[in-house]
Amino acid sequence: MAIKIIISDLDGTLLNDNKTISINNIKAFHAASRQGIYSSIATGRMHFAASFFGRIIGTKVPVISCNGAMIRTINTNEPIFEKYIDDAVTEELLAFFIENNIFCSWYIGNNRFAPFFSWDMFPGYRTIKNFNITEVGANYKPYSKNVTQIVIRSSTKIPLELTQSLAEKYKSAIKFQQNTGYTIDITPPNINKAIGIKQLAAYLNIQKDEIMVLGDGDNDLAMLKYAGISVATGNAIKEAKSAASFTTDNCNNDGVAKAIYKILKLK
Secondary structure (H helix, E strand, O other), rough: OOOOEEEOEOOOOEEOOOOOOOHHHHHHHHHHOOOOEEEEEEEOOOOHHHHOOOHHHOOOOOEEEEEOHHHHHHOOOOOOEEEOOOHHHHEEEEEEEEHHOEEEEEEEEEEEEEEEHHHHHHHHHOOOOOOOOEOOOOHHHHHHHOOOOOEEEEEOOOOOHHOOOOOOOOOOOEEEEEEOOOEEEEEEOOOOOOHHHHHHHHHOOOOHHHEEEEEEOOOHHHHHHHOOOEEOHHHHHHHHHHHHHHHHHOOOOOOOHHHHHHOOOOO
């Protein structure tokens, strides 16, 4: 079946190490669009970031954020699909992090919250225009309902013991995703990017075999295994390469563009 939508991860895939999208990658999505093919984003980042980068590549359809827990339209932020961490669990987690000086940020709809803002905790967001965080200090309780994702952030390695203890205590209530060592995403259980893609595909009336995805990390494995055509970047983890249909060049050498041109036979 012909590809009808191309969905890309951001960090390590569509974004290079400078956290920007290359001109060649942008041109590739525009070329696909001229063939009537949709583009979208599936990222662990918040909706604000997904929609920002989606607009750069010409996305018109909704984008997937928070590791599949949120799908919203790109310009009006209308919710298409959302899953939330249990409110009581969210409140307990935020209380624990704040009381123990563990930096975290969290998302409600298109709003971002943290006890305070520091660029040291958001180094990959400097390339996003108008990025900001609502600082709540220790007054987190009014902002603890309908949370789609919590992110633990640190400028040093996050101790493995922290996630192990939280995973044991909340094993049926939360899921840990995209552990970079310096950031860890906490989502509702039973959520991943493949779940988000299924929801978006149903919304657009697109079949599984008509979907092409690109990714590089552990939080991309489910979607790489699910899509009709899946591509891992050259810098991807071994498991992502094994799950993908094929491997393209790395994120710093237009890997996304090369994969698009290969599949669509545009070059």
